[in-house]
Amino acid sequence: xxKVEQNPLxxxxxxxxxxxxxxxxxxxxxxxxxxRQDPGKSLESLFVLLSNGAVKQEGxxxxxxxxxxxxxxxxxxxxxxxLSATYFCAVDTGNQFYFGTGTSLTVIP
Amino acid sequence: xxxxTQTPKFQVLKTGQSMTLQCAQDMxxxxxxxxRQDPGMGLRLIxxxxxxxxxxxxxxxxxxNVSRSTTEDFPLRLLxxxxxxxxxxxxxxxxxxxxxxxxxxxxxxx
Numbered sequence: 158x159x160k161v162e163q164n165p166l167x168x169x170x171x172x173x174x175x176x177x178x179x180x181x182x183x184x185x186x187x188x189x190x191x192x193r194q195d196p197g198k199s200l201e202s203l204f205v206l207l208s209n210g211a212v213k214q215e216g217x218x219x220x221x222x223x224x225x226x227x228x229x230x231x232x233x234x235x236x237x238x239x240l241s242a243t244y245f246c247a248v249d250t251g252n253q254f255y256f257g258t259g260t261s262l263t264v265i266p
Numbered sequence: 267x268x269x270x271t272q273t274p275k276f277q278v279l280k281t282g283q284s285m286t287l288q289c290a291q292d293m294x295x296x297x298x299x300x301x302r303q304d305p306g307m308g309l310r311l312i313x314x315x316x317x318x319x320x321x322x323x324x325x326x327x328x329x330x331n332v333s334r335s336t337t338e339d340f341p342l343r344l345l346x347x348x349x350x351x352x353x354x355x356x357x358x359x360x361x362x363x364x365x366x367x368x369x370x371x372x373x374x375x376x
Contacts, residue, residue: 253325
């Protein structure tokens with residue numbers, strides 16, 4: 158059974174601080190995705206990582222993929238309140254997508 | 267740009283009732299899928315389709331049926347609703363692996 162584990166599950170951080178969310182998965186895959194979900198809303202695509210060593214950045218968020226370690230990271234730089242949301246990673250095994258349980262991020266002023 | 271449209275947004279059912287969640291996309295995506303989201307469990311794949319006439323089971327297919335008669339539509343049918351099917355359901359279509367989600371349908375089974 159494929160497992161996708163995120164940690165931490167809950168993260169409370171002060172504005173201006175840096176932090177990293179980790180996503181480990183248990184199968185071989187070169188395709189990993191990050192999504193954001195605001196409370197009561199749908200999921201929004203953040204990053205598409207399609208090969209080992211892929212790095213994508215958008216604003217204060219940067220995602221990377223190490224397929225050999227089966228690890229992706231989502232790094233937050235100088236957090237702001239608008240980044241408060243739940244972040245999910247998802248692994249693509251061909252036609253099936255497996256999601257992590259999510260990291261609920263709260264940025265405190 | 268409509269994207270992925272789900273209806274209804276909210277539904278309350280009694281145990282044993284049947285219903286269909288509708289999903290339509292206007293992006294001409296071949297791949298469509300249904301997920302359920304439960305607290306603390308992320309999203310789990312119910313069924314997916316790689317094109318009209320082709321469907322397959324995901325991680326949690328029991329109690330659900332799907333069909334794909336057109337590229338645009340991918341309805342999810344609950345045959346005999348159970349309280350364990352209380353959840354938020356998301357439909358998504360995909361191109362090159364990136365998923366585009368509908369707004370979600372919140373289903374409560376009493």
